[in-house]
Amino acid sequence: MKYQGVLKKMLTENADEIQYYLDMKTDFINMNQLINKEISISFVTYECLNCHLEKKIYRMGFCKSCFFDTPNAGDWIMRPELSKAHLGIEDRDLAYEKSVQLKPHIVYLANSSNVKVGxxxxxxxxxxWIDQGAHEAIEIVEVPNRYLAGITEVALKSYVADKTNWRKMLKNDIEDENLVEWRDKLKEFIPEEAKEYYIENNGETHLNFPVLKYPKKPKSLNLIKTPNYTGKLVGIKGQYLIFEDETVFNVRANEGLVVSIEV
Structure with missing residues (x-):
């Protein structure tokens, strides 16, 4: 069976074992069904996720011009504390920014390679949490807009990490943490503007990834440098495909690449 389409991050469904799906326009693939099978991935060309032209991808699945123009790639995406829609101030497209920034947001703790705030x-x-490969997570505050979530994250990352070590996450080199204790310990550092939104009585969410074998020394597949790859899929964690030879492929990091997949 052969599929071809532009890569976008895998869709997920939380179940006893997380289900992964790859939407390739004309094909919708349940990736879990490919585990323990040999698959080939080949780079074909590029397709910007915004303008849909065949242009080299710059970042986040966008060509360079779209990356600097589309509201989907504004600085506030990666740095929520820069959000200004609550003030009626436009970055690139105020209507779009209001539609995203003025929705309820969660500040959370997740344990993927270590405890991190996000x-x-x-x-x-x-x-x-699934996209980050976290096996456990807990909500800290629920705020009415992205700005409040952003300033809370900035305050808390002085006391807890805000990045995931992808190698450690993929090796499953992790320890269970008591996230309720972490949440309670960090409460005093929540900014005054967000203290009323603190979530007092909630528990951890636990996530189970479909992995038969974790790599000891994961090596990342670069489809541009290695345009054809074949390997046996042995698991999926975060947005990574994990292969038997310890090659790993980050689907999300390769958004905008048109690929063919053969099973």
Whole structure:
């Protein structure tokens, strides 16, 4: 069976074992069904996720011009504390920015390679945690806009990490943490503007990834440098495909690449 389409991050469904799906326009692939099978991935060309032209991808699945123009790539995406829609101030497209920034947001703790703090829209729970490869997570505050979530994250990352070590996450070199204790310990550092939104009584969410074998020394596949790769898929964690030879492929980091997949 052969599929071809532009890569976008895998869609996920939280179940006893997380289900992964790859939407390739004309094909919708349940990636879990490919585990323990040999698959080939080949680079074909580029397709910007915004203008859909065949242009080299710059960042986040966008060509260079779209990356600097589309509201989907504004600085506030990566740095929520820069959000200004709550003040009626436009960055690139105020209507779009209001539609995203003025929705309820969650500040959370997740344990992927270590305990880290992060921000996501409420509707993206637990998707965001799955994408990061976290095996456990807990919500700290639920705020009415992205700005409040951003300043809370900035305050808390002085006391806890805000990045995931992808190698450690993929090796499953992790320890269970008591995230309730972490949440309670960090409460005093929440900014005054967000203290009223602190979530007092909630528990951890636990996530189970479909992995048969974790790599000891994961090596990342660069499809531009190695345009054809064949390997046996042995697991999926975060947005990574894990292969038997310890090659790993970050689907999300390769958004905008048109690929063919053969099973």
């Amino acid at each position: 921000v996501t829209r409420k509707q993206q729970v637990p998707t965001r």
